Amino acid sequence: MRLAICAGPSTTGKTAVLRHLIADLLQKGTPPAFLKIDVQYAEEDEILAAEFGIPTRKVYSGELCPDHCNVMVLGDALHWARKAGCEVLLVETAGLCLRCSPYVDGGLGIVVLEATSGMNLPRKVGPMLTLADVAVVTKIDRVSQAEREVFRARIQDAAPRVRIREMDALHGIGIAALAGHIETTAETPDKLLLRGNPPVGTCTICVGRKEIGWQSHFGVVRALENATFYRGE
Amino acid sequence: MQGPVAVARSPLDQPPARLATEITSITILGGRGKLGDPEPIRRIDLQMGQVISVVGPTGSGKTTLINDLELFADGTTPTGRRILTDGEVPPAEYRDDPSRHPIALITQHTTFLSDLPVREFITTHAQIRQNDASRIQATLAATLVFANELTGEPIPPDSRMTELSGGQARALMIADATIVCETPIVLLDEVENAGIHRTRALELLRAHRKIFIFVTHDPRIALLSDHRIVMQNGSMTHLLETDEQEREVSLRVNQLDDRLASLRDRLRSGQRLTVREVDGWT
Numbered sequence: 192m193r194l195a196i197c198a199g200p201s202t203t204g205k206t207a208v209l210r211h212l213i214a215d216l217l218q219k220g221t222p223p224a225f226l227k228i229d230v231q232y233a234e235e236d237e238i239l240a241a242e243f244g245i246p247t248r249k250v251y252s253g254e255l256c257p258d259h260c261n262v263m264v265l266g267d268a269l270h271w272a273r274k275a276g277c278e279v280l281l282v283e284t285a286g287l288c289l290r291c292s293p294y295v296d297g298g299l300g301i302v303v304l305e306a307t308s309g310m311n312l313p314r315k316v317g318p319m320l321t322l323a324d325v326a327v328v329t330k331i332d333r334v335s336q337a338e339r340e341v342f343r344a345r346i347q348d349a350a351p352r353v354r355i356r357e358m359d360a361l362h363g364i365g366i367a368a369l370a371g372h373i374e375t376t377a378e379t380p381d382k383l384l385l386r387g388n389p390p391v392g393t394c395t396i397c398v399g400r401k402e403i404g405w406q407s408h409f410g411v412v413r414a415l416e417n418a419t420f421y422r423g424e
Numbered sequence: 425m426q427g428p429v430a431v432a433r434s435p436l437d438q439p440p441a442r443l444a445t446e447i448t449s450i451t452i453l454g455g456r457g458k459l460g461d462p463e464p465i466r467r468i469d470l471q472m473g474q475v476i477s478v479v480g481p482t483g484s485g486k487t488t489l490i491n492d493l494e495l496f497a498d499g500t501t502p503t504g505r506r507i508l509t510d511g512e513v514p515p516a517e518y519r520d521d522p523s524r525h526p527i528a529l530i531t532q533h534t535t536f537l538s539d540l541p542v543r544e545f546i547t548t549h550a551q552i553r554q555n556d557a558s559r560i561q562a563t564l565a566a567t568l569v570f571a572n573e574l575t576g577e578p579i580p581p582d583s584r585m586t587e588l589s590g591g592q593a594r595a596l597m598i599a600d601a602t603i604v605c606e607t608p609i610v611l612l613d614e615v616e617n618a619g620i621h622r623t624r625a626l627e628l629l630r631a632h633r634k635i636f637i638f639v640t641h642d643p644r645i646a647l648l649s650d651h652r653i654v655m656q657n658g659s660m661t662h663l664l665e666t667d668e669q670e671r672e673v674s675l676r677v678n679q680l681d682d683r684l685a686s687l688r689d690r691l692r693s694g695q696r697l698t699v700r701e702v703d704g705w706t
Contacts (some may be wrong), residue, residue, distance in 0.1 A: 195627045310538060310548075335536050337549040337600050344552035360493060367500035 194379045195372075196261070196282045196293050199303035204329035206235045207284050207301050208358060211366040212288045213243050215280060216373065223279035224272035226250070228257045228264070235283060248276040252279050257284050261293045262385060269379060272282055279373060291391035292318035299376040301369070302353075305330045306342050313345040317386045321350040325372050328357045447509050447526055447608045448472050449634060452493070455504030458485065463505075465591030465660035468653065470635050475626065478639045480655030486639045487531070487651040489655065490611050493527050493637065503658065528601035530535065536585040536593055542568075543581040546596075549604050563604055571599035573628060574620040591619035594622040598625065602632055606683040609635045623648070623678060644681050647674035 200203050216223050218251040225318060227235045236247040246381070248271065252260035261284050272280040284293050294300030302323040304312060307330045314322060331339055339357075344420050346355055356368050393410035405412040409423030441662075450470050454463035470476055478486045492505045496514045507514065509526070517524050519689050538545055546567050550560045572578045574595035579588065590598065594615055601610050611623075612657075615638075616622060626648045629636050638645050646652055647670055654662035666674070683705075687697060 206488070216496055281483065307537060332529075332531050332532055334534070335597050335600070336530060336605060337533050337597075338536065338538055340525075341548055357495075367498070 192269055192277075192379045193279045193373065193376045194269065194298035195279070195301060196295065196297070197301040197303060198284050198293050198323070198329075198393060199318070200305075200308070200385050201285060201303040203303045203308070204358075205303045206239075207260055207293065208301075208329065208366075208369070210239065210242070212281065212370060212373070213239065214241060215366055215370040217245070219370075219374075221278050222276075222282045223246075224268075224275050224277040226264075226268045226272075226280065226282045228261055228282065228284040230254060230257060230285065230287070244380065245422065246277060257287060258291050258293045265295070269274065269383075275331055288390075289315065289317045289319060291385075292322045292359065292387050294322050294386040296326075296386050297377060297380040297383065298391055299337055300324045300344070301327060301372075303327045303329060304342075304346070306334045306339050306357075310338055310341045310345060313342065313349045320346065320353065322387045323350065323353050325369065326353045327348065327369060328355060329359075331357045332359060364400055437574070445604050449510055450493070451508040451511060452489075452649065453506040453508065454659070454660060455497075455501075456659075457656075461659070462660040463661075465663055467554070468660070468663055470637075470651075471588050472635060473630075473633045474651065475499070475636045475649045476634055476638070477649040477652040478655060479639060479641070479646055484655040485658035486655050488585070488651070488658065490531075490613050490637070490639055491531070492613060494527050506659075527609045527611060528599055528605040528607040529575040529611045529613070530597050530615055532615070534597060536588070536597075539584045539586045541582050542579060542596070544589070545585050546600065546604060549600060552560060553604055553606060567596075567599045567603045570603055570628060574598060574625050576619070576621075589619075589638070595620050595694040598629075602629065602634070607634070609637070611639075614641065616640055618647055624673055641678050642675075647671070647677055690705050 197205050197209060213218070213223055213225070222245050224403050225236065225239050225245060225247040229231045229249065233249050233251070236249040239245065240247040249266070250260060250264055255263070261282065265282070268282065279381040282293070292300070292379065300323040302316070302320050302325070304316070304320070304326060306328050308316055315336050321366045328342065328346070334342070343355055346353065354372070357367070391411055395410060400408060404413050405422070410421065413419040440657055449472065450469045451495045452470075455467040463559045478488050478489055483521055489501060492503055494500065496518060498501065498513070540548070543564065546564050547560055550563045554560065554563065562653060568579060571592070572595070575591045577589060577592060579592050579596060585593075588610065598612070598615065598620070601607070604674055622644055623688050626645070640646055647666060650666060650697060652666070653660050654664065659666065687701065690697060
């Protein structure tokens with residue numbers, strides 16, 4: 192079993208990229224299974240199942256963050272994909288808070304970014320980009336050559352080791368290079384580990400405290416004029 | 425990064441490629457048309473210094489050809505075409521390292537999204553394209569001079585990119601691609617509709633030794649080119665060299681076009697036209 196996890200902000204074209212990837216994998220005789228992890232709404236699983244007849248599933252993370260949910264379900268999902276007779280599992284996840292990333296050691300990490308989201312985006316998305324193996328840049332025909340080049344250079348600044356693949360995701364132009372990365376991905380190891388360190392923090396807001404102001408909270412907190420500090424036991 | 429690594433690593437780990445600016449020719453090897461039929465034109469070699477137009481009806485595959493060039497198609501795009509540089513498969517570094525990519529692309533959809541001031545924007549781009557910091561101010565100045573030659577309305581260096589008119593933006597894009605990028609190949613996809621001085625543009629572009637490829641519906645640009653690639657149903661069907669007769673036609677087309685342009689300017693400035701203006705035109 193080989194694993195590729197695809198992350199990226201909403202509407203960047205993750206599904207469009209994966210659609211072409213699925214078509215390519217099918218053509219090569221390695222049908223993939225597809226898992227979508229989203230917070231509260233997704234229909235990509237139904238669309239891709241209808242389009243390609245491959246096994247698909249979705250999980251709503253609900254109260255959990257999608258990357259947290261990914262950690263919970265990924266082991267089961269690999270088992271499911273194997274039982275469904277697939278050799279590749281593609282996971283599409285909506286990484287949201289930019290503090291961690293869903294990639295695991297031994298799997299391929301793909302981040303999808305759109306060139307139209309501004310030249311500073313590569314500096315903002317954190318480990319979702321810096322821990323990826325491949326950064327797919329979509330909507331390249333929409334921005335000026337200058338912005339596209341600055342975007343690429345800033346990806347390389349933020350993540351010097353990531354491979355950049357520019358794609359016209361609507362038409363699948365440039366997909367072959369990405370498909371090549373899946374082919375060279377090793378078999379998934381038995382023990383899976385998150386590639387990055389999760390953020391440090393006990394979130395008092397997640398457990399229900401609604402008061403504004405750090406004085407009402409504990410754990411890792413911060414004030415406007417301070418870096419983060421620890422408050423409490 | 426920790427743990428096993430799935431992908432061959434940074435381009436920096438590999439021996440340096442030839443500098444992109446040393447390219448002297450690119451080759452298009454024909455693939456197949458929309459119906460899967462082999463393209464009639466099997467090979468086109470384009471030399472440095474040439475201006476080429478790609479012509480054909482809407483939907484005939486002009487933009488797809490441009491995309492193949494831009495991506496250095498290796499037989500895996502839907503057309504099956506292959507692109508060579510200097511007769512060889514282009515090195516992977518062209519795709520992977522932004523400062524080595526030898527092609528600049530300007531399409532009909534391209535816009536500036538940045539709201540930086542023009543001066544800062546061009547400087548930012550020059551910084552990633554050029555290693556020599558001492559040249560950046562000169563590059564900025566040259567880019568603005570070039571752009572202002574193409575547009576009727578000079579570009580204020582301190583105005584924001586998003587405040588530029590369509591003509592100014594297009595002129596700046598062409599100037600940026602020609603001067604800042606230093607790429608030996610520039611692709612221009614239907615840029616003629618944006619109110620730039622086309623004859624002046626071609627004169628200026630020819631002064632820079634590059635390969636310019638225009639996708640165009642404009643007879644003026646097509647006839648000022650050295651060659652034109654004719655597209656039909658997704659295939660390259662003909663490669664025509666502009667001949668003596670057509671150069672003659674080109675001059676007349678320019679005159680007609682200039683006359684139309686003068687009418688356009690008068691309408692724009694609120695004037696009325698009379699039948700006298702077009703006496704003897706037909």
